[in-house]
Amino acid sequence: MPEVKDTAPQGAGAQPVLRLSGITKRFGGLTANDAISLDLKSGEILALLGENGAGKTTLMSILFGHYVADEGHIEAFGKRLSAGSPKAAIAAGIGMVHQHFTLGENLTVLDNIVLGTEPLLAPRRNTAKARRRIAELAEHFGLSVDPKRLVRDLSVGERQRVEILKALYRGARVLILDEPTAVLAPQEVETLFTTLKTMVAEGLSIIFISHKLNEVMAVADRVAVLRLGKLVGDFPIAETSKEALAEAMVGHAIEMPERKPQPLGPVVLQLAGVTLRNEQGKALLDELHLLLCGREILGIAGVSGNGQGALAALISGLALPDEGAFEILGQPVKETSPLAMQEHGVGRIPEDRHATGVIGDLSVEENLILEAAGSPRFCNLGFLKGGVIRRNAREKIERFDIRGADPTTTTRALSGGNMQKVILARVLSEQPKVILANQPTRGLDVGAAAKVQELLFEARAEGAGILLISEDLEELLQVSDRIAVLYQGRLSTPVAVEEADLKTLGLLMSGHGEFQRQKGAHGHAA
């Protein structure tokens, strides 16, 4: 966006709106921020890029007064900001939208926005005035939301708008957004970016925290890259590229694994006219046809909540179709049983690794045998074979590059990426014929995501058919052999990845385009 930069007041540019000087913060032995100095100019979007744990959120928490820096100081609009006080930050015109919203669910939008803006001991609230001001702001920045509604009835995108309104209502001139797109659907991301651009055009300045390169390239004017607590780069967006940023972020060039064409194997999974309803009778899956062969990765795109959960439940053995045929390796599936699914040769990488993927309080070696604890390999006459289990864990940690773990480490203590490797190690060592990978790289940093993809490719080469459910279109286009879109329980006809393009897929994701007809053919290559 060169125009934006041109319209930024260059005269005022000499005086940054925000200046961080030599910020250092230590947590015990860990240096989360190491002498970071950073300027924010008026009317710009500065992206703060870095992997999980690089210190982005810590830095912003210091800026907003949640933490006190061990060294260094912050100036806002030329004035020294007193440390450790959110109140001082707000008064200086800094507003923060946290990754996890700080909203009261059973309170109205108005209540949420107004809280703390009136003297606490005032005898009554001036609701009428507040409502007028919110309406003005909402209209000015295109952030429409009804102030009378309860927050619990709002969508995630609407809640984020409330958070932004909260900051604007307090007269914020600098807005910090912590991973704002993590929770949004692609369309909502677009809307958010439009709003952000409106705001900088009005002279506000924005710090946008992210680890997604595409978004940074799309919306930022300037990028600051953090790695292991250090500032390792500060580039204008026009003078950098995705590749350069990725390298700065990780510290070395990342090789994304490449998909090599493979001859298709036999059909391993077949859904024919499958319908699955919830308790209210609503169809979660609506006459779904799907064929999955060995040695292929079928990508399922779509905004979450369009039937992905139901499809995953089906293949995990947590549900049976209400109508239609469901076969694995040519055998019809007749009972609702995760155990039977496992015996059928289905490996499952669940969506929420903390909740259903691992048992956080158990050790790594225990999590590695969870699905095979009863098998004679690890169990004899009802007693676990401690030595074998320990050796198994050592071998898996080595082979799957699970970092920061020895066999007895509590699994909860692992990072997201390493936790995911534990799950993959468990699933892949059973040599599954069908793999359900539900959002396998969500929330992982680039390096870990590359490793996960590499492992999926290995499983594919060994003959497994993989059903990859993801919201990340870029990933799907890179990894899948064929792609289909799930929309309101209906599946689009899968297309080979060479013939797929972002625009058509994006339209399908919002329900525009061809979906499988009632009696329609499978439309599969197979």
Add this chain to the structure above:
Amino acid sequence: MELLDIFITLGFWGALVRMATPLIFGTLGELICERAGVLNLGIEGIMTMGAMVAWMWVYQGGDLWTAVLVAAACGALFGLLHAVFSVYLGLSQHVTGIGITLLAASLSYFVFRMLLPDVTTPPKIEPFKPFAIPGLSEIPYIGEVLFTQSPLTYLAFILVPIVGYGLYRTPLGLAVRMVGENPMAVEAQGIDVHRLRTCAVMLGSAFMAVGGAFLTISVFDAFYIGMINGRGWICIALVIFASWRPGKALAGALLFAAFEALQIRVQQASSAVIPYQFFLMMPYILSILAMIVMSRRAAYPKALLVPFRKGER
């Protein structure tokens, strides 16, 4: 049947309003605590303490209204103790509350016995007299029931709209409601979460103690062991019944008091046929049924029972 006769007697309605009074104090007190995110299971003990302290104050020659204030202050003190454990130290609210109840109740009996070691029949005091509000009390029928009551009963009824106004129409009330929903949001506005919760628990506990005091210096004229008799627990149920709203809390307290007043009269009316224990049980059964119906859609404060520790997220 005689049941209808009960409803048209003035005595029934007068008893209803009287029996509702301690429940209104207790329920409002518990409601304030829970709105701030703290379950106060100390209520039963704090009511006992309020009852004992107020009575003792009057017995030792103190004034009735000062006794109410002393009871309130004493309640607030136990509220502070609760808050130190459950808010500042972030300990389990269940365990803290039960502990407070055991401590406050036992301490009440202990102090009572210590100050009056030799009495066998409970000594008596001169309690609040019913106060007839001039004009209003002369309205036929209603006047006698509603406007010839103890001053503390009027106070209870007036507190309902005051608490409602406080929670919904003042910035402080908004902060209290928010701290029970999402303390992070309150902290982000530069308001001290611990102090706010502590104040709410102290105020709520003061209300509870006044509810207890009502029993010893208004309804009865003496203090007995075990006289609170589960009223505190009923208040906790009533808060849920009320979906954490003061208006509905009043309705709930009146409903329960109605069951209770009815129970006594039905018991007297239909002797021998049905065991009297059945009637004793009735208010509780009916409250459970009412709760099942009313609280299915209850939206409880999201941060209830969740301790807040600064810097943790």
